[in-house]
Amino acid sequence: MVNPPATHDPICTAPIAADVAPRVHWQTGPDGPVLRVQGEWTAARLADARLWHSLQASLKHHAEGATAPLAWSLENMQALDHIGAQLLWARWGQAWPANLQATEAQRALLERVARFTLEIGCAPPSSMWQRYLGLGAGVLSLLSHLHSFTGLLGQLLLDTLRLLRAPSRAPWRDISGHLFRFGATALPITALVGFLIGVVLAYLSAQQLRRFGADAFIVDLLGVSLVRELGPLLAAILVAGRSGSAITAQIGVMRVTKELDAMRVMGIMPGFRLVMPRALALAVAMPLISLWTTLMALLGGMVAADIALDISPTYFMQALPGAVDLANLWLAVGKTAVFGLLIALIACHFGLRVKPNTESLGKGTTAAVVTSITVVILVDALFAIAFKDVGI
């Protein structure tokens, strides 16, 4: 009644003989209708979507045509494994059919499947009380983050004092290595981004300034905005994405592979050897990168001003010192040092909290980057309020 698909298996290169395809065959025996199960009911066959769909279609067809309880005969099957038995058991509605003809081995297999098939309850939907508890857990987790971050900050202070007391025993090699990795290797990308932002900013402002005939003020506009705000912020965001994620991933993997424990066992404090060198290196490198980004952005602005407004580079250079108070530069240096310290500390903080699985490592790295960028912008706002009378 059902034509077995005499086609080529799309997965295997060898053609499948028609008789191995899992299928059922309707027969009217002396005691009524019998469904003969034929072919190979194995995971390998059922994994083939075409064989699966033709089997499902024929099973459905016979279920609709049946009027009386069916008898099942498994004796003509070529192979049966656990997946095939699972399918039969599900087809029987997880109960033995009234009339079943099967070999001893098939029965044993089906019995094992029947014994071990059970429903595991799904998690009930969360009640209001659980949501309330969840809120509490969230607040507590935030507090624990703050607590351990404060601990990290205090430890850094103590470690820095220890460094000042005995400078010869400090990990200078680590510090210089991190300076190179966080600072020198970040120069190309920050230069490119800074230059482009300078160009874009100058072009957009040029349109507005020309309408008011205030062309010459482009120097003031670019100077103050880039030196005081945009340069430092841009550099900090780039460094947070670049070095912050690297720090978290590195420390996180060291935690997963128990390298941190090995270090502690040898009496070497991870705070002194891992956190402090990174924090100091980034606190030193960050102002330098920020200065570099600002310079590149000013260069881009100068080029764009020359092209769009005919303001010569010579005039730009001469007008710049008058337009931007030197205090702005010192403010930028001061706040980027704080940014660098915060980025390194936040990255270390999330790295030290990584749990030994891949998902936690990914989550920690994301959290480190997002948190450090947010904190940088928040602290920048604080600086803007605190120093609102300086340099303007």
Add this chain to the structure above:
Amino acid sequence: MSTVPASDQPPAVDIRGLWTVYGGNNAPEFVVHRDLDLCIAQGEIFSLVGGSGSGKTTLLRHILGLETPTKGQLSVMGQPTSLADPRTAASRIGMLFQQGALFSAFSVLDNIAFPLCELSHLPPELARHAALVKLQMVGLQAKHASKMPTDLSGGMVKRVALARALIMDPPLLLLDEPTAGLDPEGADGFCQLLRALHSELDLTVIMVTHDLDTLLELSTRVAVLADQKVVAVGTPREVIATPHPFVQHYFGGGRGQRAMALLDTPSTGAAQPQATPA
């Protein structure tokens, strides 16, 4: 020496003239396997032994198709590995990695059901039930299904990994150090489980092990890898009797002597070669 149990079925694994060479070009060449021949019949529990770096795990990776030999032929269940479709791998070979290699982002049940869930035409309920059956077949309880791999003990990780390897009922099971890192009781339990599954599921088992107790307790045949090829193949007794210096050194040490006592006590002796599964 390498007599293969006669059978009309194709051998589970047939390796002829296998060469594995790393390096080349500018790097110095490093030969792992030199003209290696090995034939493993279906239904065997076959052990590979050898010193560190003798290429046992590399041989397993060849059988799995994770690496391509530099030269030579390799066929699994009568089919050359180079022609095998990677999409059907889970229903051909199950592999138990040394550390389990469970996906740490998934729960135990999702780990076991993973190969089935990847076949999008199978209903999720079937995959879930099949995974639960396999979970209980390896001696774990249904309550462990929702746990994460990090919450499991070493022995449980091995059992879950075994359940995952067996989810598609492959005829061939490869084990890399199945009892490493388990306590003696756990190792005994795992050996019993392997022996039971071997006879229940009609499996061919190939394992790499340094644990002589496991080796002598389970193996129907043993192959010793040394000098970049197979230096001895046969039942544990035959292999131990081989005069090759590495074999004598390997089995003749203190640990080997103690494990040999196992062979001489008839009740716990090695399984008979060519044991046909029930």
